[in-house]
Amino acid sequence: DQQVKQNSPSLSVQEGRISILNCDYTNSMFDYFLWYKKYPAEGPTFLISISSIKDKNEDGRFTVFLNKSAKHLSLHIVPSQPGDSAVYFCLGGSEKLVFGKGTKLTVNP
């Protein structure tokens, strides 16, 4: 049972444009959601979080939107930069943190 789903394994965008990474979840018990960025053979790096009672959180170039009725969240990165190229994981949080499968973002110069 996959509680957190990232249905797009990869995404490619041009530098300066918007990257939109999507995430769906099935577990209504998640209290919050997190987005992490990961490079191969390294630990995940925190990007941004959102409480389940909010619908938007913004931090610099990163904005996360939560649609609780649709059980859907998205991460917007604008403007995208080549250094943003990595695998992005969506996590659902309660007493444990559950990872989605990840989306590999490539930002082309």
Place this chain on the structure above:
Amino acid sequence: DTEVTQTPKHLVMGMTNKKSLKCEQHMGHRAMYWYKQKAKKPPELMFVYSYEKLSINESVPSRFSPECPNSSLLNLHLHALQPEDSALYLCASSSPPGGNTEAFFGQGTRLTVV
């Protein structure tokens, strides 16, 4: 100090060996986690410790034995592993589970079982 430190970074062990992975944090976090990540897969939760007590075991085989000797340390004892246990093992810590804050991850231990 917002670091989670994992040692060793790399470990090669035979199937009859006993070894331990170590994780340390000094952020006062009272929840600590072990994850296992195979190539091209997301990290999978193994164990959660909350206030030094094991709160979640995701049906992990007994050849993996976690230990939390104090609030800053988390160990994973390994014994009689199989080659398919080769993976990146990640440790994380956070405010108590459900605390709605970020979790900090270590850089992982790359384990190879031969």
